[in-house]
Amino acid sequence: MSSLFTPLALRAVTLPNRIAMAPMCQYSAGPDGLPTDWHLIHLGSRAVGGAGLVLTEATAVLPEGRISPQDTGLWSGAHVDAWRPVTAFVAAHGAVPAVQLAHAGFKASTYRPWAPERGGVPDAEGGWTPVAPGSEPFTAGYRTPTSLDEAGIAGVVEAFAAGAERAVDAGFAAVEIHAAHGYLLNEFLSPLTNHRTDGYGGDRAARMRLTLEVARAVRAAVGEDVPVLTRISATDWVEGGWTIDDSVVLAGELAGVGVDLVDASSGGVSVDQRVPLGPGYQVPLAAQIRRDAGVPTGAVGLIVEPEHAEQIVAGGEADLVLLGRELLRDPYWPRRAAAKLGVAYSGPAQYARAA
Numbered sequence: 001m002s003s004l005f006t007p008l009a010l011r012a013v014t015l016p017n018r019i020a021m022a023p024m025c026q027y028s029a030g031p032d033g034l035p036t037d038w039h040l041i042h043l044g045s046r047a048v049g050g051a052g053l054v055l056t057e058a059t060a061v062l063p064e065g066r067i068s069p070q071d072t073g074l075w076s077g078a079h080v081d082a083w084r085p086v087t088a089f090v091a092a093h094g095a096v097p098a099v100q101l102a103h104a105g106f107k108a109s110t111y112r113p114w115a116p117e118r119g120g121v122p123d124a125e126g127g128w129t130p131v132a133p134g135s136e137p138f139t140a141g142y143r144t145p146t147s148l149d150e151a152g153i154a155g156v157v158e159a160f161a162a163g164a165e166r167a168v169d170a171g172f173a174a175v176e177i178h179a180a181h182g183y184l185l186n187e188f189l190s191p192l193t194n195h196r197t198d199g200y201g202g203d204r205a206a207r208m209r210l211t212l213e214v215a216r217a218v219r220a221a222v223g224e225d226v227p228v229l230t231r232i233s234a235t236d237w238v239e240g241g242w243t244i245d246d247s248v249v250l251a252g253e254l255a256g257v258g259v260d261l262v263d264a265s266s267g268g269v270s271v272d273q274r275v276p277l278g279p280g281y282q283v284p285l286a287a288q289i290r291r292d293a294g295v296p297t298g299a300v301g302l303i304v305e306p307e308h309a310e311q312i313v314a315g316g317e318a319d320l321v322l323l324g325r326e327l328l329r330d331p332y333w334p335r336r337a338a339a340k341l342g343v344a345y346s347g348p349a350q351y352a353r354a355a
């Protein structure tokens with residue numbers, strides 16, 4: 001009996017197994033953040049490959065919340081129409097389609113990784129001025145943001161709620177809020193990047209306020225049946241930054257406003273981070289949140305071996321395992337994992353002769 005291949009019920013949705021494709025930017029959207037055939041094939045392949053949950057890349061709730069001009073979005077009805085064939089295909093192949101709703105904060109308006117240039121995209125090349133908790137850039141070469149005022153903050157909360165409502169309309173069966181990796185919500189959470197003196201900065205409760213307002217608004221927007229996940233950076237990996245103990249508190253508060261699972265990533269807020277990279281290096285973060293906050297978690301980061309993934313779920317360290325790069329290397333990883341773990345696996349009928 002495999003734990004990895006045991007279904008996971010989240011509200012009215014049941015994932016067929018505990019394998020999720022981690023959100024991964026593809027920098028391949030059409031004009032104005034519209035998903036393209038690339039997204040249909042890329043996400044569709046992982047559904048055909050057997051992942052139980054297929055998460056989109058960071059999908060911006062506002063145009064200025066895109067990391068690059070080539071990021072996907074969900075800020076209009078045109079985006080809803082463009083996402084529909086993607087969600088329909090993913091769902092038709094037995095996976096749960098989920099969107100990661102995002103706002104890039106001071107890391108917005110940057111070149112995609114394979115562009116020859118680095119850092120901030122200027123206005124003349126389709127860039128824009130980012131917004132953030134303050135007016136300090138992320139690091140040299142990035143664009144200098146405008147500090148959000150209270151009306152701007154309220155606009156962000158509304159945009160996440162509207163994006164979540166559109167997500168359901170577009171056929172997404174679950175929503176993940178991106179509050180990690182040094183993007184806007186993470187910038188408000190971390191004492192390294194939030195130096196505000198209003199009600200959204202100062203002590204931990206004030207720094208958590210925006211993320212909790214977003215989570216509450218997203219929950220209200222999607223109704224009671226749709227699972228809401230939240231990806232956090234469970235530690236900044238910087239002395240004096242956000243810590244795992246802060247994350248345990250945040251996870252409890254998130255669950256209180258209707259978040260069903262915390263996806264425990266880390267880092268991204270500071271160039272001074274020192275990340276102890278290694279197989280499963282973020283799993284202890286997921287395990288501690290699950291144990292101390294009593295909240296279901298997802299584990300992610302350098303998980304590549306089926307036996308390792310199985311042991312994470314079986315050992316109670318996390319409820320879900322997210323794979324990023326390994327699923328880029330092999331969309332059929334779940335099929336291979338099933339074979340290794342001795343689990344009967346039925347892929348798509350079209351491929352039955354290759355069973």
Ligand SMILES: Cc1cc2nc3c(=O)[nH]c(=O)nc-3n(C[C@H](O)[C@H](O)[C@H](O)COP(=O)(O)O)c2cc1C
Nearest residue numbers: 022023024025057058300301302303323324325326
């Ligand atoms: C190409 C690429 C794009 C990524 N884009 C996102 C993203 O849009 N949102 C996010 O939360 N994480 C993003 N990540 C991080 C992954 O979701 C994942 O947490 C990370 O790659 C570690 O998992 P892995 O070792 O299985 O790849 C990205 C990673 C890669 C490799």
